[in-house]
Amino acid sequence: MSQEDHSQPLPDITPEDILQRAAIDRSTRLPVLFFFTSAAAWLLAATLLGLVSSIKLVAPGFLGIDWLNYGRSQPAFLNALLYGWAFQAGLGVMIWMMARLCRTELKNPITLVVAGHFWNAGVAAGVIGILSGYGTAMKWLEFPSFAWPILLVSYSMIVVWLVVMFGARRKGHVFISQWYLLAACFSFPWIYLTANLFLNVFQQSGVAGPAIAAWYANNVMFLWLVPVGLASSYFIIPKIVGKPIHSYQMASLAFWALVAISPWAGAQALIGGPLPAWIPTIAGGAQVLLLVPVLAVALNHYLTVRGSHKLVELSPSLRFTFFGSIGYVVTSVSAAVLCSLTLSRFTSFSFTQDAVAFCGLYMFFTMTMFGAIYYIVPRITGCEWISGPRIRFHFWWSAYACIALCVLLLAAGFSHGAAADTWDSDMENAIIFSKGYLIGQILAWIFLIIANGVFLHHLALMVCNRGRKAGSATLIHQPAPYDQAELVITTEGAEA
Amino acid sequence: MNSLKHFVLTLGACVAVPTYFMVAAPYAAERNRQTVAYVMEEPGSGKPFDDGAFKGLSYPSAFAGDRKRGEQIYGREGCAQCHTQVIRPDYAGIDQFKTGWGKDQEGKTIVPTRQTLMWDYMHENFGMIGQRRIGPDLANAGYRFTGKVNDFYLYLYAPRARKGWSNSPGFRHLFITRPVEGQGSVNALKLPANLAPAQGMEIVPSSEAIALAEYVLGLKRDQALPVSITGAKPTPESK
Numbered sequence: 001m002s003q004e005d006h007s008q009p010l011p012d013i014t015p016e017d018i019l020q021r022a023a024i025d026r027s028t029r030l031p032v033l034f035f036f037t038s039a040a041a042w043l044l045a046a047t048l049l050g051l052v053s054s055i056k057l058v059a060p061g062f063l064g065i066d067w068l069n070y071g072r073s074q075p076a077f078l079n080a081l082l083y084g085w086a087f088q089a090g091l092g093v094m095i096w097m098m099a100r101l102c103r104t105e106l107k108n109p110i111t112l113v114v115a116g117h118f119w120n121a122g123v124a125a126g127v128i129g130i131l132s133g134y135g136t137a138m139k140w141l142e143f144p145s146f147a148w149p150i151l152l153v154s155y156s157m158i159v160v161w162l163v164v165m166f167g168a169r170r171k172g173h174v175f176i177s178q179w180y181l182l183a184a185c186f187s188f189p190w191i192y193l194t195a196n197l198f199l200n201v202f203q204q205s206g207v208a209g210p211a212i213a214a215w216y217a218n219n220v221m222f223l224w225l226v227p228v229g230l231a232s233s234y235f236i237i238p239k240i241v242g243k244p245i246h247s248y249q250m251a252s253l254a255f256w257a258l259v260a261i262s263p264w265a266g267a268q269a270l271i272g273g274p275l276p277a278w279i280p281t282i283a284g285g286a287q288v289l290l291l292v293p294v295l296a297v298a299l300n301h302y303l304t305v306r307g308s309h310k311l312v313e314l315s316p317s318l319r320f321t322f323f324g325s326i327g328y329v330v331t332s333v334s335a336a337v338l339c340s341l342t343l344s345r346f347t348s349f350s351f352t353q354d355a356v357a358f359c360g361l362y363m364f365f366t367m368t369m370f371g372a373i374y375y376i377v378p379r380i381t382g383c384e385w386i387s388g389p390r391i392r393f394h395f396w397w398s399a400y401a402c403i404a405l406c407v408l409l410l411a412a413g414f415s416h417g418a419a420a421d422t423w424d425s426d427m428e429n430a431i432i433f434s435k436g437y438l439i440g441q442i443l444a445w446i447f448l449i450i451a452n453g454v455f456l457h458h459l460a461l462m463v464c465n466r467g468r469k470a471g472s473a474t475l476i477h478q479p480a481p482y483d484q485a486e487l488v489i490t491t492e493g494a495e496a
Numbered sequence: 497m498n499s500l501k502h503f504v505l506t507l508g509a510c511v512a513v514p515t516y517f518m519v520a521a522p523y524a525a526e527r528n529r530q531t532v533a534y535v536m537e538e539p540g541s542g543k544p545f546d547d548g549a550f551k552g553l554s555y556p557s558a559f560a561g562d563r564k565r566g567e568q569i570y571g572r573e574g575c576a577q578c579h580t581q582v583i584r585p586d587y588a589g590i591d592q593f594k595t596g597w598g599k600d601q602e603g604k605t606i607v608p609t610r611q612t613l614m615w616d617y618m619h620e621n622f623g624m625i626g627q628r629r630i631g632p633d634l635a636n637a638g639y640r641f642t643g644k645v646n647d648f649y650l651y652l653y654a655p656r657a658r659k660g661w662s663n664s665p666g667f668r669h670l671f672i673t674r675p676v677e678g679q680g681s682v683n684a685l686k687l688p689a690n691l692a693p694a695q696g697m698e699i700v701p702s703s704e705a706i707a708l709a710e711y712v713l714g715l716k717r718d719q720a721l722p723v724s725i726t727g728a729k730p731t732p733e734s735k
Contacts, residue, residue: 060665069665071574137571206526209622263514272588274612345589349629423593428661
């Protein structure tokens, strides 16, 4: 990557730049809003399914419908959250950011929307397939086997245009976010095709099957969610703070470390399982090594924001993004800690892995995407978010609920695993000991549903052009008068 | 690096190498895995080798019955979300000593249950290691229900009829309620009063429940290993 000098302040923005940005925003308006709204609708659906599955853990007879049994509602929830919400929110962010960073207008918004409809149809058919009893037992690949070609083709139809945009970019500096976006464009088709070829087409995988599924799940997290999330935070943080990333070299190093290490990880989920021991060993080692890029990114973000922490309090985008960055560190550290053989006897088949998955999907990725959506939507709709307090409500209820969920799932996992680790006990103790935490989980889900309902409503109003037409950006709090001058400089200077 | 071509090539190399080692190679190893024959005489010396009881057999023995269908139903109902089928070695957990997780269903397990190996899953489309262990392990669930298939159906239909603390869901869609004909089915569920069907009706397992029962009752992943795998002739104590 280029070795340009990044210590210079950002160049001044010319009127042409502003016009060009407006034109780019207009060209991406349709597909980006399409992906954001359908993602937000899926998010609400997924959290409802999550509530059902968490109730089913403590009251298996709830609602009395067999197709909502935990064995079906849990994978339906996870796949809806991953493919319905995370991928579509990520695609929306990818399209807009790629266009902005390449400074090219999107030429074919309709193609992307058509592909997006196919993606939605594939996810809907997959989720209904799981619920009606056509799912598989493969981790994060539970969709019936007809769904994957639909998803793969529609994803490729979308990202191919992002690569084309990158090829047609205005020459000059390539931002670190662009590398992350490109990596996300290529990595998902690769890992998704690989996993589905081996598991759904070639079949007869025996015990390699769960290892491949675990590899896939881990790589969706670290080769797709992480690149998209980091592309967004590397974009949002410098924009809001008004200065470039602290160290481009460190960012570049962290990028290549992530890409080189994470495809080795995944199979550590099967520590002690009937696999050749080198597979989980190398995978676990890779997962621990991943802490290097994680800490480099965290340090870089911290040093960029340093001195401007006041803005985390005021700017919705920065606050969600900052929280998401912390979520990234927490996810990676807990995933690395759970590679320990000593702990794995309690944790390897318990709720702790749900805690890590949820942490990555929600505390990191979802919160980062909220930050990006709060940044992007006003620019493409031409109106401001309606109410700061509503954003504040969304932030605190989401933050509280997802921290609570992760902590409760970790605690449930440890107590369940420790209670099951005695030779003469039935599973009775394990189930009774973890029950309290699982009941607490239900409460956190209700919080999440309320928060996401508020978010969907707020977003829908923006999409329907009912946002605030005039005035400055919507902030979470009204800044105190003495902050105002400083704030104008910092936000306007980097104003997109 | 500012060129798309270089970027794609480097990225491809970074991902392709691990894909080979973590996905393709393990898959090929499992796909090509062969059953191992028990050998009665040590090659060369001609001394007794494997246990004579296994003469002419190989490990693992093929699965009997409608297992494939049962395996499918096990997968689609999400059984693997809460049930594992793996006995971990003693350095990774206590599975080998858990009461009822091996052949011995009563009291303390004196002889450790054998840890599960790659061969134990080689006839399966997708090894049902399982994602969580909320319920008991099912690697050797066959022993739990040997000769007691009706107990299995009862668990499946109403898990809390026998164990009040269980949080397993019931699978009522795998059962049929129908009028009693003649003396009634031998598999008709004997339910407690609050769950019993109306007078003159009986609840019997559907063909899917029967296939699932065949699968679960066939789960006995503790077949004695051939000496060619263990590398040591089993002593009488550890057999």
